[in-house]
Amino acid sequence: MARITAGVASSHVPAIGVAVDLGKTQDEYWSPLFRGYEFTKQWIAEEKPDVVLLVYNDHASAFGLDMIPTFAIGCGESFKPADEGWGARQVPEVKGCPDLAWHIMQSVIQDDFDLTVINEMEVDHGLTVPLSLMFGQPEAWPCKVIPLAVNVVVYPPPSGQRCYNLGKALRRAVDSFDEDFNVQIWGTGGMSHQLQGPRAGFINKKWDKQFLDRLVNEPDELATMPHIDYLREAGSEGVELVMWLIMRGALNCDVKELHRFYHVPASNTAVGHLILENTL
């Protein structure tokens, strides 16, 4: 049987990808950030997940305004890195896991979550930066990846509660898959940041740290937080954090926190990172 063994939360700032690609990870500016992921790289090399269910948002790369799916699952064989305006990142192609992705689609739709199926899609920094943070610069990514794209660009994103419940449905879907896969679920984006207008650069450390605590210890209550609280307290782009609730919903009520890291700034953003083990 497939099982979700752990959840990972991480920000996915594009400048982090640039720092990796240009060999700047040891710079004075960037080294404190990458140090926060050293534990993770060792941990994941030992864990060797077969598949990562990677919850992220597209940033006007695969989805413009012509189609805006709230939840979309990548069921294709592979996904190329997108050209976001400065040429595609020189990172390996992302290999999908169609067997499990189609199984999840069938299970979750019958569990009341109407996912959009995507077979052809390019993936942007929202998906490739977390892979770089966890795996560094391998010639090929060491596991298969199922992209789960969530609209957080056009307001409103799905509610925190809806995301949390989707996580629970994903858990049921993975649990009912026959093959013996070690599956991780990653929730990406956040933490507090605002990229637009005169309030750009907004950071709320106190709120972010409470969010981390509550995500670990009281996710049921956290899931009920309305969008306006994210927008006001974590910045207009901080609302991406609803995606972390999908990850959390797919884990047990009680989890073991293996690692926590918080750092300001990465470009315009507060970076948060958690590893939560699904104690079985």
Added chain:
Amino acid sequence: MALDKPYADIPGTTIFDADQARMGYHLNQFCMSLMKAECREQFKSDERGYLDGWPMTEDQKQAVLDRDYNRMIELGGNVYFLSKIFFTDGQSFEQAAAAMTGVTREEYRKMMLSGGRSPEGNRYKGEQ
């Protein structure tokens, strides 16, 4: 019934909601075209001519030519779409954010390194 906008009282912030997405449709779709290298070259060699190929308003086109990102956002642009313009110009999100807040890149970076813009006084309009 009008859309409920509980976020309208957040200072210095435009939420990319249904009204903004409708107003900015062509502006944002123009931005999407800049994901192709050949389109970026065409745009750079004749910005006005390239913009005239899109059914955008004159105000939207002028805001693009002026690289006035706050104005583009006011006219329905979304920052993730607009990023294709500043990436085409070889600029980063950090540089664009500095421009939108009216400070130099160095000043902006310094603010971020000292913890970012504080939430104090920045949650509600009129709070400052």
